[in-house]
Structures are given as C-alpha cells and as structure tokens.
Amino acid sequence: KDDSYKGPRKVKNAGIDFKVYQSLDAAYSDLLAGNLDVLDSIPTSALKTYQNEKNITAVSKPGPSFSAFTISQNLKHFQGEEGRYRRQAIAHAIDRENIADAIFSGTVTPATDFLAPVIKGYDTDLDADDVLTYDEAKAKELWAKADAISPWSGTFRIAYSADGTDKEWVEAAANSIRNALGIDAESYPFATSKELRSAIQERTIDAAFKSGMQSDYPHPEGYLVQAYDSSAADGKGLNNSDYKSDEFDALIDQAAAETDLDKAVSLYQQSERVLLKDMPVIPLWYTNVTAASAKGVEVNYNYMGVPEYNTIVK
Template sequence: MKNKRLALGLAAGTAAAALALAGCSTGGTPTPTATDSGPASLAYPNAFRTGWQFDYPSQANILTALYLTGSGSNDALYSNPAFDDLINKGLTASSFDEQTKYFGQAQEILFQDLPAIPLWYSSLAGGFSSKVQNVQFGWDSWPLLEQVTKADGSPVTAHWNEPENPLIPANTNEVGGGLVLNNIFAGLVYYEADGSYHNDVAESIESDDSQHWTIKIKSGQTFADGSPVTADSFVKAWQWGASDPELLNQWWFANIDGYSPDGGENTLALKVVDDTTFTVDLVAPQADFPVSLGYTVFMPLPESFFADPDAFGQAPIGNGPYQIAPDSWIHDSRISLVPNPSYSGPRKPANSQVDLVVYTSLDAAYADLLGDNLDILDQVPASALATFKKDLGDRAVEQAIAVFQSFTIMEGAPHFTGEEGKLRRAALSMAINRPEITDVIFQGTRTPAKDWTSPVIAGWSDSIPGSEVLDYNPDKAVELWKQADAISPWSGTFQLAYNADGGHQEWVDATVNSIKNVLGIDAAGLPYPDFAGLRTEVNDAKKAVRAAAG
C-alpha cells in the first residue's frame, strides 16, 4: 500500500501450472490436488474479493500497490513491463498533469489485461449513536476517533475487524490492523478528513531535487514507554521493514536507493545526521514522497521492538495519540485504546477511551447501533441500506470515500491465462450488471467503476480508453466467452470467494447470478467465516505460486 517504483522481477507467469484454482477449501491449509498438467498443485477459488482503502491520497497508492510487479499487495501476481514502465514514469514526472497522463496510459493496459475486475466505488454508509458527538469520517472511511466525545465519559465503542497479523507496521496491510496502528502511532505527516496532509512528528521535509530528502523531526517527543523518538527511530524501523521479503509491506521501501527485493540488513540509503535529522536518497525523483509518509509502514519504532518483534506485535508501543490498554486485546473480540499522555501532536484525544469491537456480522453491529450499544459503525449492512437514513436521522452518515471494490483472478489460474484468459476476463466484466447491483443491493451508496482508482482522488477520469469493458454488455460477453471456449472449453463452477463477516454476501450473490444468467455457466459465491481466514488463503496461494516459480 504505497508508492513503489522498482519492478521486482517476479516471474508469476512461469508458475501457471502451480495452482489449480477451480476448487477451494473452507479455510486453513489448502489441500494438494492432482492436475493434468503434472505434479500436485494447490486448490483455491477462481476469484476472490479485493477491496482497496487508499492509504494516502494519490492514484499512485492503488496502482503501485495492487498491480506493479512484485508489490506485496499484488494479489493477482500481475506483471506487465509496459505497465511498470508507465507507472515509474508517472512517479518521476515533473508535474501533476504529466503524472496523470502516464497513470492514465497505465490504466489502459490494465483494461486490456484485467488482472482484477473493477466493480464499483464505495460511499461510506454508516452512523453513530445518540450518546456521542463530533463524529467525523475521513476521506479513507476511517472514523477520526480522537475527535469523538461522549458526555457521560464512558468509553466510545466502534466497529472493528480482527487484524490478520500481529500489529507491526511493516507487516500490516489490512484495515483492522491499520486502524489500530494509525491511532497508536504518529508519522512524519498525518491526513485531515479531506485528504490534505500536515506535519505531525516532522518539523520539515525538504528537497531541492525531489530525490534527495532531508527530514527534521520535532525534538522532545517520546514513545508511550517514555523512550525518545529520534531520527534513528525512523531509520532503524525503515531498515528493518526492508530487510525481510516475507514482510507484507517490505516492497514499500523500493523507491529508496539500496533497496533489494531479497532484503538484507541496512541496505537503504538512509543516514542519521543527528538526533532530529536524517536523510533519504530515492532511486529517482518523486515529488509526492512527503504525501506518502503518513502511511503506517513509515512509522518509527522504539528500541523495545528490536529486542522481541513477536512480543511487540501482540502489545505494540507507539508514539501516537492513543496507546493500547494493558491486556485489553482479546482476539476476535475487542481491543481498548486509551490516550497516550506523552503525545504532543495535533491529534490529541477528546475522549477517555475507545473500545474497538469485533462483530460476526454487520447486521449484529447495526442492531447494537440502533440500540445505542455501539457508538460508531463505518458500514451499514446491505439489509439496512434502504432504511438507515430514516432509522438514524441526523446520525446517519453518507459520504464519498476513497474505497475501490473489485475481484481478483490470480495469474496462472486455469482458463485465465493467455488469449483465452483475456477473453474470459473481459466476458466476466461485461456480464456484470453494475448499475442494477449498485442501485438494488446498495441503494445507490455505490457507483459503478469507470477506472482503477477513485473519484475522490485527484486525477480520476471516467473516459480512459478501454473502460467500455466495464459496461454491462450481455451480447458481447457471450460472444467473448464463446471465443474463449473455442480455445479451451470451460468446465466446472466459477467461484468468487469473500469474507462472510463483512456484509458481502448480497452483492456477491448478485454478481455471480449476473454472470451465471448471462454466460450460462455455473457460478457461486464462496464464503469464508472471517476476513483473516480469506486473507490467509490468498497469501498462501501467492506463496505457493512464488515457490513454484523458484
């Protein structure tokens, strides 16, 4: 989830025979299955839900994170040198207009290859209880927890998803963990509700050429354990994050000179000048480098982290507006955040405590919201979209946010490679009635996708050449599917995996029914009990493909 400018050379295409994506287990460790192509391979669904909540307000964020060769969030294992080249040109462009031009051309390639199927842009449909005040959601859909007040002084409660991994910035790339990290850490910059950014820990971030940067931090800042926040706290954290290719966010440091996809100790071109100053040498000029520095992967780490990273991940110590209350993280249930008295930045909490609560379903969370037993809900279930404004009155929230929904088909999936694969991907896209689904299922709180980013992000366009593949066109979809069948006849069921705890069943069912009705094939949703289980399966599949590729 951040700007990445180097292609890592992952030969995903050579592992086409490594996976058989026609079936799926229900979570946990996949089962090896024999295929006609030779040795046993791993079974996974044809496609899986991939939503993207922007980490910082730039098109570069989603385009590099999801589709640049080798990036940690590239769930499709997509690789196209022409796309990579255009993205790199955009990242080093001398003006915003030039950057937008290159990013638009890169999206044209994505429309040809369709590593994922764009579906729609999200609007936040949420709400808050009658017990809280000053509730505001940001451009990225997260509630600004520090602003919320509660007259009776009791803890503010908010809906939450259990993180996929222990809470370590370099290994957290999903929203459950990200929400906690964003509140217990303070970065060099922070983002306002409208997506604008301002200095937090940083005193200044300066460069004469957009390639060689000098960063000065404010003096006298400390972590929640009382240890000092210094320039070395950032440099050591970044070097550690770049050291291990197994870390999900390792690739975020690829725009810094010295980075290697194979990792290694202290490889990045970072230099501590004094306690409050360090320098960063990038591979190439990047004018928007300061904008990206509010993302959690760039947060500082205390010395205690390096002594025992595993233990730290269960009880992280940050430098942000909140700290985790002792022994409050009850996995799959809740976690409590309390104000960090040592934080002196611009995001000081106005409440005494925030309890983040896990629910097994959005319907259960919404019922608690209506009963004033939950204070903040960032996603109304599909079952309540038609009524939530009436139910909540002036406590209902609906606003545009930088969230993009798609489903991904991994490179190497049977029937989805080469010319056959391009035909099938386009056919699937044209078989989905996005306007009907967004109107009926989402009650207009979603907008059919027209590109690969978000209308909330500067540079968005609804007229990129090739975007017509997102139009509902049943006749063309059938024609393309038949052309693909002429190459290799389709058999089996098209499965779309999703996490059942996120309120996705209704739209997944509508999507696969649209595909089934248009193309005349078997298609079905495949639910995983929770988000962590789905992500584990996806990441296991990626590791299997990489292992097969050598």
C-alpha cells in the same frame, strides 16, 4: 485526552471511549438505542434503511475503497489470450448498476477505473472501450472468441468468507455472469476470512476471489503498485493474481521517477489502460463511506472514511 500533546491537531473533546462489538449489527442496534455516539461502518442489513432513521445523523459520501474480484493468472482457462478474452467477457457480464441498487441501496458507485473517487487521477472516462459496461452481447462475443482457442469446461466460482458481509453481492455477481454467458457460475464460501486468506496466500484457492484496495495515502501508487506490479507478485505483496506485465511495470517505474505530480498521474492512468486490457482483477465498485452518529454529535470524516476523533464534539 493527553494534556502533554504538543502536535498540530486541535483537540475539541475531553477524550474518546472505544467499544468493541462481535458484529456490526450489534453496534448499529446500540447506535439506534442511544448507547453509541459514532459508528463508522453500517452493516449490510441496514443499508436500505439507515438514512431514513430519525434519531441518527446518517452519512453516505465517496470514499477510498475499491472493490473487485481477482482471477489468478494460473487459473484454468484464464491464461494468455484466452484468459484476456474471458476476463473481458466477465467484466461485461456483471450488471454493476443493478447490484449497486438491489444489494447496496446505492451506497456503492460502479467502478470506472482502478482507483477511487477521492484519489487524484480518478477518472470516469478512462475506460474508452467500455469494458466495465454491462453488455450481454459483447460478453458472449468475447467468450466465444475464447472458446475458439480452448472450449470452456467446469464452473466459474467466486470465493468469499462466510463470516463477512459479501454473500449477497457475490451471489448476485455469479448470477449475472451465469445469465449473461450461459455458463455455470456460483459463489464459493469459505467458513472464515482466515481460511480464505490462507488459500489465497498459498495459491490453492482454484477460483476467483473477492479483493480490493484502500490505500493508506491518497495517491495512485498506493492502489496500483501493491496490487499489480510484478514486484508485488508471488507472495511479495498484494498482487495475488500474480499478474506480470513489462508494459505495466515500465509505466509504473516512469511514474515513480516523475517529480511533476500531474505528469506522474498521467503515467499512472496509462498503466491503468494496460490493466483494462489485461484485467488481472474485475473492477466492481467503490464503496461509499457509510456511517452515522447520534443526534447532537458532530463528526468529520477524513478521505479514508475514518472519523477525525480529535474534533468530535457532543
């Protein structure tokens, strides 16, 4: 605790000790053993059981994390009109509800837009054409339209880093796509997140890849500009699909110039409808804040899902 602090936040404890672990599983084991007071992320291996543990206080609530996978504009068979048909087909081919239950034990919520539930402008009715709804028949229909332009060949791959926690859902998503469309689809592991990130940044990946957004501030701009605006493409931001749309950019510019927040949000939502048509990424789900604390420890979590450290009391 810094006694010289004169800012607006009230400090309710005498200080915090931070512990660094090699894995989330090790940290979770320490929490259960009573050797850790607060853990702000639960490992995938414990998502099915952590809310039933008697000696911890479990938390699962909407958070700011949007998860997707990106399909580069330069990937073979995913360019122009053919690419739009294939992206929409893949969006229909993923059974988000089943994956949310089977892999994440309900700690994620299937996506309905490109924001997150805690962000102003989040909308469950934005997807008027139900592009994000699991529909095998519609997926096959759209895939056939793409095949009429250029017959499909090869394997659809989703890349992820093997040193992370994405293997199960990536394999489940690939399996869902394979079953719905009748094509070869598989996971594509990179040994480390560093290797995956390098392949994405150098544009050498030649596959779809796990992606997502979590803004540093609760506003649609933090999700939409960095991820999809032309100014953030070509390695200048997080637009790693190199998606470029004059229609989208114009709406983003109008929203940025708007001084009325509600009007700005309306423009951001219009820009999202463009994204639903073009699908530079395939929205998957929003990850809940999954956290836990030892019994007797009081913790508040902010909109980012981060503990308010100054108010933790024991």
